[in-house]
Amino acid sequence: MSLRLFDTAARSLVDFEPLRPGKIGLYTCGPTVYNRVHIGNLRTFVWEDVMCRAFRSLGFDVTQVMNLTDIDDKTIRGAIAEGLPLRDFTDRHIATFFEDLKTLNVIPAAVYPRATDHVPEMVEIVKKLTERGHTYESDGSIWFRIASFPSYGKLSRVDLSSMKRGARVADDEYEKEDVRDFAVWKGAKEGEPESALWETELGKGRPGWHLECSAMSMKYLGETLDIHTGAVDNVFPHHENEVAQSEGATGKTFVRFWLHAEHLIVDGEKMAKSKGNFYTLPDVLARGFSPRAVRYLLLSVPYRQKLNFTFDALRGAVSALERLESLETRLGERAGAAGADGASEAFRGRVEEARRSVRAAWEDDLNSAASLGALFAFVKEANTALEGGQLDPADAAAARALLREVDGVLGVLAPAEDASLEAEVEAKIAARQDARKRRDFAASDAIRDELAARGILLEDTPQGVRWRRKS
Numbered sequence: 001m002s003l004r005l006f007d008t009a010a011r012s013l014v015d016f017e018p019l020r021p022g023k024i025g026l027y028t029c030g031p032t033v034y035n036r037v038h039i040g041n042l043r044t045f046v047w048e049d050v051m052c053r054a055f056r057s058l059g060f061d062v063t064q065v066m067n068l069t070d071i072d073d074k075t076i077r078g079a080i081a082e083g084l085p086l087r088d089f090t091d092r093h094i095a096t097f098f099e100d101l102k103t104l105n106v107i108p109a110a111v112y113p114r115a116t117d118h119v120p121e122m123v124e125i126v127k128k129l130t131e132r133g134h135t136y137e138s139d140g141s142i143w144f145r146i147a148s149f150p151s152y153g154k155l156s157r158v159d160l161s162s163m164k165r166g167a168r169v170a171d172d173e174y175e176k177e178d179v180r181d182f183a184v185w186k187g188a189k190e191g192e193p194e195s196a197l198w199e200t201e202l203g204k205g206r207p208g209w210h211l212e213c214s215a216m217s218m219k220y221l222g223e224t225l226d227i228h229t230g231a232v233d234n235v236f237p238h239h240e241n242e243v244a245q246s247e248g249a250t251g252k253t254f255v256r257f258w259l260h261a262e263h264l265i266v267d268g269e270k271m272a273k274s275k276g277n278f279y280t281l282p283d284v285l286a287r288g289f290s291p292r293a294v295r296y297l298l299l300s301v302p303y304r305q306k307l308n309f310t311f312d313a314l315r316g317a318v319s320a321l322e323r324l325e326s327l328e329t330r331l332g333e334r335a336g337a338a339g340a341d342g343a344s345e346a347f348r349g350r351v352e353e354a355r356r357s358v359r360a361a362w363e364d365d366l367n368s369a370a371s372l373g374a375l376f377a378f379v380k381e382a383n384t385a386l387e388g389g390q391l392d393p394a395d396a397a398a399a400r401a402l403l404r405e406v407d408g409v410l411g412v413l414a415p416a417e418d419a420s421l422e423a424e425v426e427a428k429i430a431a432r433q434d435a436r437k438r439r440d441f442a443a444s445d446a447i448r449d450e451l452a453a454r455g456i457l458l459e460d461t462p463q464g465v466r467w468r469r470k471s
Ligand code: AMP
Pocket: 029, 030, 031, 032, 033, 039, 040, 041, 042, 043, 044, 069, 230, 231, 232, 233, 234, 262, 263, 264, 265, 270, 271, 272
């Protein structure tokens, strides 16, 4: 099979080929840095990380660009409220954003351009749009005339029948009912801080939000992008307006594949700052959940389905992870054990089959749930084989290598233990066993507690003591 992706513009699965063989240019709309992101936003960012990792596992070389929206209506409001220059205000929220990505084991994008560092590029696009007859000036701002772009609406299929010619919308965000001409350059207004204004050929002012993404995506990835993503709320007006501006300026196709993720919801409603129904990552971690469990939950639902966030679902993610980790630990022990090394053909065949099923799931529109399904079918068989004493050390090593390989995309397992930690823990376990033999339970409990404090749990089993990291 080859890679198929669901393209929002086509409303169907389409075979994917990049523009340049083997290379993917991917633009992922980043956060508006006016407060800490919530786990709904993080669902989208984790999905994009899994997407990059999956493309790489399929052999593509991926360049991911994620912008930081550090100037728009919301960041300006926030900076004014806190009495800070815009950049100082957004710096803070950029720092916590990167912290959250790191905690969730997200591989950094190639670049994280900030809108405020790209105002000259935005001015150039406005000039081109003006040369090509797509803009007009009014109320001190420059507007995109959507009637000048006949295919306006082709991405979102928004209803244009109610569109009022010449009517304008000044806000960065607006609803479908407000299909209107939108601002590409907003003239300076009373009360706006100097730190949020630029003196340019277009006059003093600031860019419209949509223009920012047109400028940054084309600067880093060229005028035609392979893939552009965001969550479904970005389709209109943000992405529709990006298409109008970019294609209006270049005359070329802007994006070949549009991918949009469904929302994370709570009690049937989109998680959103404005609704107050949100959790940040620190909120969830404070309740004792590990970042890896959060990541697992976020990627466990296919991206085109809504993800209903509950703490029960998160507990489910904890147990699923424990199953994976416990298998990995036992496979590691078996792989290191002495014994016959006559790998079984049948088991190796199963490893290969599982590898193929996982790959097929990624090729099928990045289906993370199907890839987990294939993985857990394999986990079940590996557990049975282990418990039945049928796994040779070489089989166990092959199975463990498969888990690690699949986790290269999922990113949910604890990092492979380094040899020194393993040796140290084993030595402590031996000391604890000695203490127990001496019936010195205070000493043996102290060793167990010390390891627990470091996140290492001991389990007494008929085969001896096992250890694993707490998830
Ligand atoms: P914003 O900071 O509002 O620009 O949002 C950053 C990203 O998170 C955008 O791609 C949004 O579409 C996405 N997003 C916002 N709310 C949710 C949600 N509840 N679930 C998933 N993604 C979301």
